[in-house]
Amino acid sequence: MTALLDVEHLKVSFRTEEGVVHAVDDVSFSLQAGELLGIVGESGSGKSVTAMTLLGLTRGPNASFSGRVMLGELDLVTATERQLERVRGVRVAMIFQDPMTALNPVQRVGEQIVEQIRAHERVKRHVAMDRCIDLLDRVGIPRARERAGGYPHEFSGGMRQRVMIAMALSCSPEILIADEPTTALDVTTQAQILTEIETLRKDMGVGVLLITHDLGVIAEVADRVIVMYAGRIVEQGSLSDIFYDPRHPYTWGLLGSVPRLDKARPDRLPTIPGSPPSLLHPPSGCHFAPRCAWHFEACSTVPELKNDGPENPEHLGRCWLELEVARRRRLVGGTIGLPVPSAAVAASDGADR
Amino acid sequence: MARFLARRLASSVLVLFTVSVLTFLIFEVIPNGNPALRIAGRTATAANIAAVEKAYGFNKPIYIQYLRTMEQIFTGKIVSYAQNLNVLSQLKADLPVTASLVLGAAVLWTLFGIIFGLVAGLNAGGRIDTAITVLNFVGISAPSFVIGYVLIYFLSFKFHVFPSSGYVGLSDPLGWADHLVMPWFSLAILYTGIYAQVLRSRVVDTLNEDFVRTARAKGLSRRRVLLHHVLRTSISPIVSLCGLDVAAVLGGSAIIIEVVFNLPGVGNYAAQSIGALDVPPVLVITMFGAFAVVIFSTIADVIYALLDPRIRVASSL
Numbered sequence: 066m067t068a069l070l071d072v073e074h075l076k077v078s079f080r081t082e083e084g085v086v087h088a089v090d091d092v093s094f095s096l097q098a099g100e101l102l103g104i105v106g107e108s109g110s111g112k113s114v115t116a117m118t119l120l121g122l123t124r125g126p127n128a129s130f131s132g133r134v135m136l137g138e139l140d141l142v143t144a145t146e147r148q149l150e151r152v153r154g155v156r157v158a159m160i161f162q163d164p165m166t167a168l169n170p171v172q173r174v175g176e177q178i179v180e181q182i183r184a185h186e187r188v189k190r191h192v193a194m195d196r197c198i199d200l201l202d203r204v205g206i207p208r209a210r211e212r213a214g215g216y217p218h219e220f221s222g223g224m225r226q227r228v229m230i231a232m233a234l235s236c237s238p239e240i241l242i243a244d245e246p247t248t249a250l251d252v253t254t255q256a257q258i259l260t261e262i263e264t265l266r267k268d269m270g271v272g273v274l275l276i277t278h279d280l281g282v283i284a285e286v287a288d289r290v291i292v293m294y295a296g297r298i299v300e301q302g303s304l305s306d307i308f309y310d311p312r313h314p315y316t317w318g319l320l321g322s323v324p325r326l327d328k329a330r331p332d333r334l335p336t337i338p339g340s341p342p343s344l345l346h347p348p349s350g351c352h353f354a355p356r357c358a359w360h361f362e363a364c365s366t367v368p369e370l371k372n373d374g375p376e377n378p379e380h381l382g383r384c385w386l387e388l389e390v391a392r393r394r395r396l397v398g399g400t401i402g403l404p405v406p407s408a409a410v411a412a413s414d415g416a417d418r
Numbered sequence: 419m420a421r422f423l424a425r426r427l428a429s430s431v432l433v434l435f436t437v438s439v440l441t442f443l444i445f446e447v448i449p450n451g452n453p454a455l456r457i458a459g460r461t462a463t464a465a466n467i468a469a470v471e472k473a474y475g476f477n478k479p480i481y482i483q484y485l486r487t488m489e490q491i492f493t494g495k496i497v498s499y500a501q502n503l504n505v506l507s508q509l510k511a512d513l514p515v516t517a518s519l520v521l522g523a524a525v526l527w528t529l530f531g532i533i534f535g536l537v538a539g540l541n542a543g544g545r546i547d548t549a550i551t552v553l554n555f556v557g558i559s560a561p562s563f564v565i566g567y568v569l570i571y572f573l574s575f576k577f578h579v580f581p582s583s584g585y586v587g588l589s590d591p592l593g594w595a596d597h598l599v600m601p602w603f604s605l606a607i608l609y610t611g612i613y614a615q616v617l618r619s620r621v622v623d624t625l626n627e628d629f630v631r632t633a634r635a636k637g638l639s640r641r642r643v644l645l646h647h648v649l650r651t652s653i654s655p656i657v658s659l660c661g662l663d664v665a666a667v668l669g670g671s672a673i674i675i676e677v678v679f680n681l682p683g684v685g686n687y688a689a690q691s692i693g694a695l696d697v698p699p700v701l702v703i704t705m706f707g708a709f710a711v712v713i714f715s716t717i718a719d720v721i722y723a724l725l726d727p728r729i730r731v732a733s734s735l
Contacts, residue, residue: 122631122634149637152637153635153636154636154637154638161635170651171725171726171728172646172650180642181637181638184638184639
């Protein structure tokens with residue numbers, strides 16, 4: 066199966082008054098048709114910048130890019146604005162985090178969808194409007210014909226996100242990028258929106274790139290998962306790889322901070338100590354090292370993103386620890402556990418694994 | 419909509435009352451304000467003055483004087499003290515001049531304000547932005563009489579492009595425009611600067627809005643994003659400003675431009691009347707100005723609501 070989208074060694078940096086921010090550093094992944102690829106990471110991990118860069122939305126006088134984003138034969142990094150206009154909304158559509166602000170407040174919602182259809186196809190207004198009403202109906206907006214004449218402030222948050230989805234679908238895209246589509250919604254609505262996205266993928270074979278910081282959302286819908294930290298991919302693999310066999314200490318930390326129903330509730334949820342590094346002056350070497358309980362000498366150089374064995378070539382990690390463990394295993398010639406954490410503070414969430 | 423207009427009309431009555439009372443009181447308390455002294459003339463005796471006071475009712479209590487004056491205004495019989503001419507017919511004669519000045523200038527300042535504001539906002543931080551901002555502040559801070567005289571000096575005396583002063587009625591459209599070009603520009607420069615600065619900051623804010631990003635992600639052309647999404651949502655303060663400014667200029671605040679270009683408009687009339695401490699014209703012009711503000715801000719609010727559906731709910735328009 067050929068990939069719909071191939072991201073190769075994407076780097077994005079922005080010049081700011083304080084210096085150069087390396088928002089995305091050497092990110093590579095591919096997205097297949099009908100696949101749901103999740104990208105997780107905390108705020109500032111570069112996940113949104115990655116998503117927006119795929120559509121050329123981060124371009125600006127202070128931004129610089131390298132690497133390739135191949136959509137078929139077209140490299141979206143070097144594509145002209147004209148070429149991008151023909152990709153945006155048609156081949157790759159995007160929905161955003163906050164449906165409260167992502168719609169134009171002074172334009173009727175039907176008009177906003179019609180506008181997109183007519184930007185890409187030569188159809189009469191009423192034809193586009195009929196299609197828009199069908200779409201609204203399909204994403205579960207009751208009395209779609211009537212509601213198409215309403216303004217965004219007359220819709221609830223969940224309904225607005227449905228409008229956004231209808232809009233994204235209006236030109237039957239191959240790829241849907243959903244940047245935190247459920248973050249601003251309450252839990253019930255979240256589930257409905259996720260079901261909506263799920264249906265799309267199954268029924269229309271749309272490849273979905275789902276960006277979120279919510280591991281619960283990922284666990285529910287993703288096929289494959291990318292974990293990003295401070296602009297880099299730190300781990301990548303199938304859903305079960307990430308949830309049942311996580312390799313990177315950062316992923317351990319993330320999973321450890323999810324509340325569990327099957328164990329006694331701790332007084333406080335475990336957290337990862339410290340905060341993400343400034344991308345203005347990131348630590349040399351592994352970006353996670355300063356917060357990592359297991360860091361050791363090797364961490365002062367950047368580990369490669371690689372699999373650690375032929376048995377699962379799709380499961381990639383960016384950590385020296387794996388290699389170190391493997392090396393010691395070879396030395397001892399038997400089983401050996403993880404090295405003792407060099408900082409005992411963070412041990413609680415990772416050590417019991 | 420009807421309720422909204424009715425409410426505005428009711429509030430305009432209150433505004434007119436307040437403005438007229440204040441204006442009336444100001445002329446009562448300023449020194450040398452007794453009009454009987456001037457009406458009676460330089461060589462008048464105390465008896466003459468008393469006679470005038472009696473004839474005009476200046477000896478009556480102030481609220482009686484006020485009510486009499488209001489009655490005269492609303493029956494159209496109000497007469498100026500200085501020239502003994504009917505104030506309303508004077509105002510009627512002056513109004514077309516001021517209206518011509520305002521309408522032309524308003525078109526210019528709105529048009530250029532939007533162009534400069536949009537271009538500067540889109541290039542925020544760049545050289546074009548800096549250049550436009552400097553120009554705006556020159557326009558805002560340069561006194562309009564300086565701009566007026568500079569234009570007259572170069573375009574009338576040196577190169578004879580436009581006539582330096584006077585007004586020609588609309589029956590001669592070319593002469594009308596010819597005489598008004600320089601006043602239009604002199605007046606418009608100030609407001610252009612203000613409008614451009616206001617719009618610029620709105621555009622800068624709007625460009626960072628999520629819905630603009632959505633519009634781009636939809637694959638709309640840059641032009642469509644700018645005009646339909648950025649400009650459309652940034653322009654509302656311009657509408658409000660425009661309503662108030664047109665009203666203010668109609669109500670006589672273009673005094674300086676009218677004096678510089680010798681245009682016999684409302685502002686000029688107001689200036690002469692104030693100089694002569696002539697209460698009736700000042701009162702009428704002030705009330706007219708206040709009324710214009712009420713009317714034009716109502717129009718501006720209606721347009722505002724058409725532009726922004728969110729306002730309609732709030733004001734039950």
